[in-house]
Amino acid sequence: MKYVIIGNGAAAVGTVEGIRSIDTNKENTITIISSEKHHTYARPLISYYLQGKTDPERMKYRPDDFYEKNGCTLVAGRTVNKIYASSKTVLLDDGTEIGYDRLCYCTGSRPFVPPFAGLDTVDKKFPFMTLDDAEALAGSVTKDSDVFIMGAGLIGLKCAEGLYGRAKSITVADLSPLILSSILEENTSRMVRAHLENKGIRFLLGDTVEAFNGNTAKMKSGIEVKYDILVLAVGVRPNTAVIAECGAKVNRGVQTDNKMFTGVDGIYAAGDCTETFDISCGQSRILALMPNAYMQGECAGVNMAGGSKDFENAVPMNAIGLIGLEISTAGSYCGTVCEKKDDDCYRRFYCENGLLKGYIILGDPCRTGIYTFLIRNRIPLDSVDFESLMADPCLSALGDDNCKCLESVV
Amino acid sequence: MKRIFINKQWCLGCHLCEFNCAFANSGKTSMVTALKDKQVRPRVRVEEHGKDTFAFSCRHCKDPICIKSCISGALHKDNGIVRIDYDKCVGCCTCITVCPYGAIARGDDGVMRKCELCVDNMDGTPYCVSNCPNGAIVFEERD
Numbered sequence: 001m002k003y004v005i006i007g008n009g010a011a012a013v014g015t016v017e018g019i020r021s022i023d024t025n026k027e028n029t030i031t032i033i034s035s036e037k038h039h040t041y042a043r044p045l046i047s048y049y050l051q052g053k054t055d056p057e058r059m060k061y062r063p064d065d066f067y068e069k070n071g072c073t074l075v076a077g078r079t080v081n082k083i084y085a086s087s088k089t090v091l092l093d094d095g096t097e098i099g100y101d102r103l104c105y106c107t108g109s110r111p112f113v114p115p116f117a118g119l120d121t122v123d124k125k126f127p128f129m130t131l132d133d134a135e136a137l138a139g140s141v142t143k144d145s146d147v148f149i150m151g152a153g154l155i156g157l158k159c160a161e162g163l164y165g166r167a168k169s170i171t172v173a174d175l176s177p178l179i180l181s182s183i184l185e186e187n188t189s190r191m192v193r194a195h196l197e198n199k200g201i202r203f204l205l206g207d208t209v210e211a212f213n214g215n216t217a218k219m220k221s222g223i224e225v226k227y228d229i230l231v232l233a234v235g236v237r238p239n240t241a242v243i244a245e246c247g248a249k250v251n252r253g254v255q256t257d258n259k260m261f262t263g264v265d266g267i268y269a270a271g272d273c274t275e276t277f278d279i280s281c282g283q284s285r286i287l288a289l290m291p292n293a294y295m296q297g298e299c300a301g302v303n304m305a306g307g308s309k310d311f312e313n314a315v316p317m318n319a320i321g322l323i324g325l326e327i328s329t330a331g332s333y334c335g336t337v338c339e340k341k342d343d344d345c346y347r348r349f350y351c352e353n354g355l356l357k358g359y360i361i362l363g364d365p366c367r368t369g370i371y372t373f374l375i376r377n378r379i380p381l382d383s384v385d386f387e388s389l390m391a392d393p394c395l396s397a398l399g400d401d402n403c404k405c406l407e408s409v410v
Numbered sequence: 411m412k413r414i415f416i417n418k419q420w421c422l423g424c425h426l427c428e429f430n431c432a433f434a435n436s437g438k439t440s441m442v443t444a445l446k447d448k449q450v451r452p453r454v455r456v457e458e459h460g461k462d463t464f465a466f467s468c469r470h471c472k473d474p475i476c477i478k479s480c481i482s483g484a485l486h487k488d489n490g491i492v493r494i495d496y497d498k499c500v501g502c503c504t505c506i507t508v509c510p511y512g513a514i515a516r517g518d519d520g521v522m523r524k525c526e527l528c529v530d531n532m533d534g535t536p537y538c539v540s541n542c543p544n545g546a547i548v549f550e551e552r553d
């Protein structure tokens with residue numbers, strides 16, 4: 001059996017660990033092909049790297065001996081240009097062909113840059129997706145830099161946090177009138193924005209660039225923004241081109257079944273390049289999140305190696321800190337809203353049909369996993385003491401029966 | 411593998427395990443210097459709901475969702491024990507968002523802390539177990 005994995009991020013590592021949980025025979029080789037040259041690293045940590053809280057050595061997502069221990073060959077710095085599904089081979093950018101029996105497509109996503117007028121006149125511009133991007137940005141920013149970030153989503157704001165204190169000023173623009181619109185609703189979005197403005201971040205919302213001209217951006221609103229460094233974090237798109245060409249179904253992301261199988265003989269897919277069925281909203285969507293990528297990869301790996309595993313309780317979940325404010329979110333924001341406020345924490349819950357569907361917590365993230373458990377396991381709220389849980393998440397308020405479905409609680 | 415369990419009917423809710431845990435993980439030799447005037451951050455906690463009380467800490471799950479979700483690769487298994495590489499952890503709190511037991515919390519230095527069965531601290535028995543006055547917390551092999 002020959003396994004091939006395209007990509008070397010969380011989904012790929014999950015795939016390797018899934019395969020080896022079933023197939024421990026190292027003669028069944030795993031070849032990992034990755035455009036990026038690095039040892040597998042924790043992508044979300046690139047903003048912590050800018051902050052100086054970590055470094056490339058500590059950012060390694062798995063120890064140095066990971067590939068060797070798991071019988072993997074890493075082909076780093078090479079890109080797969082084609083998958084020939086009929087002959088079960090992949091073609092690399094240097095002309096090499098590699099055969100596979102089982103393939104996992106874990107290509108993640110890439111920054112999306114709309115065709116802004118005059119973008120080519122900007123000297124120092126960076127995407128913020130890879131360790132190389134972060135290193136280039138770190139090498140360019142100084143205490144005197146005025147930084148302009150396009151995009152007030154997770155990536156743009158994590159970049160702002162990373163540069164906070166390293167630059168003279170940070171301005172963030174977004175077409176949306178709200179920041180973090182993918183994970184927050186209006187009230188919480190305003191609270192987070194107020195916090196960041198307090199820290200000195202300037203926002204231009206509901207506005208976008210009409211044209212760039214060297215170190216100046218002219219906004220649609222007429223405002224002019226001066227900057228030395230431009231970060232483009234407008235959005236990302238899944239890397240689906242290669243797999244679409246070999247016949248797999250691609251909607252926004254690669255389509256798979258619960259076993260992460262694409263329907264093309266021997267080919268599985270996992271991670272940010274795929275769509276996932278989100279049980280909290282009952283819809284298929286791209287959940288570009290690290291835990292999701294790992295678990296999908298693991299599921300694919302088990303099935304590739306002949307085991308049987310389904311990935312069927314995906315919910316979006318996020319824990320993100322922004323210059324001293326903790327934000328924890330999970331699920332979908334539909335149904336009735338319940339709020340709880342105290343001095344250092346704001347909690348907002350969404351309930352529908354007797355189930356918890358989602359939450360947004362600003363402040364102390366203490367034991368929020370108990371709420372996530374209620375969502376993922378669709379625990380009927382009438383079987384728990386939800387009033388007490390909302391104020392203080394604890395196991396005892398779950399009741400004995402619900403505790404039993406946890407792994408040996410008491 | 412031996413894990414920590416609680417015999418609920420014997421738990422008095424005295425919270426001594428919390429102080430002993432914080433002491434055991436403090437690296438100090440005296441409980442007074444370890445805990446006096448400090449915020450106690452135990453890795454075991456006593457839950458109280460109505461008349462019910464029980465001490466509770468990490469389950470060292472067979473299939474730990476915290477490890478799968480860790481965005482830095484800091485959480486890992488070491489001989490069955492779920493452990494944290496403090497050098498790698500950046501304190502993002504993703505593990506807190508997924509642990510269904512609420513068994514992980516932030517330490518004073520911003521990175522995560524959880525029960526690691528006192529492997530680096532004492533003589534092989536978790537300190538909450540050896541100091542539970544009523545023998546309610548036990549360290550044993552169960553399926």
Ligand SMILES: Cc1cc2nc3c(=O)[nH]c(=O)nc-3n(C[C@H](O)[C@H](O)[C@H](O)COP(=O)(O)OP(=O)(O)OC[C@H]3O[C@@H](n4cnc5c(N)ncnc54)[C@H](O)[C@@H]3O)c2cc1C
Binds near residue numbers: 034128
């Ligand atoms: C700044 C930032 C912060 C983030 N913060 C968080 C967070 O706090 N929490 C969270 O859950 N998620 C976060 N994410 C998202 C998280 O990083 C992704 O969900 C995760 O990395 C997805 O893993 P993956 O394996 O699917 O893809 P990736 O990690 O993107 O890996 C895919 C790899 O495949 C390679 N590749 C693509 N095409 C080919 C090809 N044809 N041939 C060879 N190689 C190819 C790519 O170069 C890339 O190296 C963040 C992302 C960014 C950028």
